[in-house]
Amino acid sequence: MIGAGTSIFELRSGSEGWLESVEPGELRAWQSQLQRGRAVIHLLCTQETRGHADSFARACWRAKSADDEQETIEALRAFNTALRKEIGSE
Numbered sequence: 312m313i314g315a316g317t318s319i320f321e322l323r324s325g326s327e328g329w330l331e332s333v334e335p336g337e338l339r340a341w342q343s344q345l346q347r348g349r350a351v352i353h354l355l356c357t358q359e360t361r362g363h364a365d366s367f368a369r370a371c372w373r374a375k376s377a378d379d380e381q382e383t384i385e386a387l388r389a390f391n392t393a394l395r396k397e398i399g400s401e
Contacts, residue, residue, distance in 0.1 A: 312348020316371040323374040363390035
């Protein structure tokens with residue numbers, strides 16, 4: 312989920328050259344990976360962790376420029392912290 316979200320963020324906020332190098336099939340694969348990851352989180356985790364996973368996914372999709380990086384990093388950190396807390400790996 313994190314890898315797919317990061318790739319989507321980079322696509323949404325990247326330079327024109329980077330955007331042109333991405334194949335449509337890659338975006339579909341990232342979308343699928345992100346959705347599968349969210350589905351697993353929703354099946355196995357608490358509401359707090361689910362909420363942070365959704366916030367991370369939204370931040371990746373809403374990115375319009377590299378300026379959106381901080382919001383995405385904060386969402387990823389919150390998700391990571393909640394997930395680690397839940398599995399006892401703090």
